[in-house]
Amino acid sequence: MPPAISVVSPSQGPTTGGTPVTLIGSGLIGATAVRFGGTNAASYTVNSATQITAVTPAGSAGSVPVTVVSPTGTSNAVTFTYVAAAVPVVGTVSPSDGPTSGGTSVTITGNGFTGTTAVRFGGTNAASYTVNSATQITAVTPAGAPGATAVTVTTPGGTSALSPHGYFFYAAPPVLTSGDPGLGPASGGTVVTLLGRDLLNAGAVRFGTTNAASFTVDSANKITATAPAGAGTSEITVTTPGGTSNPVPFSYVAAPSLTELVPDHGPTHAATVTLTGLHLSTASAVKFSGVAAGFTVVSDTQATATVPAGAAGPVPVTVTTAGGTSNSLTYTRLAPPGL
Incomplete structure (x- = not known):
């Protein structure tokens, strides 16, 4: 008896061929050919007397009969439909930027991604990619040169056209x-x-x-x-x-602090005092009641300053450093004795 076929699954695929299909039937042992219309399958394997797996050859859009040939004859035909594959479309790439070293995981949205065979950033293949659905791909960027590069997807239907939002920007490291x-x-x-x-x-x-x-x-x-x-x-x-x-x-x-002025009083004309405290090494100003004085930093705990001339009475003394302005100590100018 010639072989018989009852099912081909899936029953359709792209015109580019390459679709794995399973044929279910009987009397399949010893099959010498599997044909899609008048064209032999790209390859086939007889799994058992009731099952063959085959890979479709390329074909024209439309339906063709699938048959199995064996020494005992040719089977009945079941229908396989060739469908013209759509060219994929890239809509967006997110995130749209990343380092020139690559390694950025991006989500590509669009349509027609079923059967994707390549994802490219410019002329370079993605480091890896996963087709999540017909409308989404997750890809890892390869290394690239600074600047914008087009992202394209290739399927049996062709390669996507350049899209206004289908670019990835390689940023140079700061x-x-x-x-x-x-x-x-x-x-x-x-x-x-x-x-x-x-x-x-x-x-x-x-x-x-x-x-x-x-x-x-x-x-x-x-x-x-x-x-x-x-x-x-x-x-x-x-x-x-x-x-x-x-x-x-x-x-x-650290903020400066003052603990002692020596002396803490003096004449109304210029005089020299020693300031003792903490964190004085970066001093940028010594002020007597807001009036800047000349000063010299001796160490982190000591500075000397020239008291500016002024009216008799107490005045606050502060030191300003990179750490801020210190607490104030009082210096008292003494009026000269009367005649």
């Missing part, structure tokens, strides 16, 4: 060259100017592991950031879609 000033009070609040390159689209500025209190991207070469509270030496970094920059140093300075 680089910092300086941060000024390089120190500030432990309480935070110092406005630091960061200079470098490829700083656009910065998503974070960090002082060590702490986010800046605020920051503004002024240009591709400049960011203005406000330091958070901190202690010790901290490394400032900038993170953009291109990655995280090299660090530049920032030192937190």
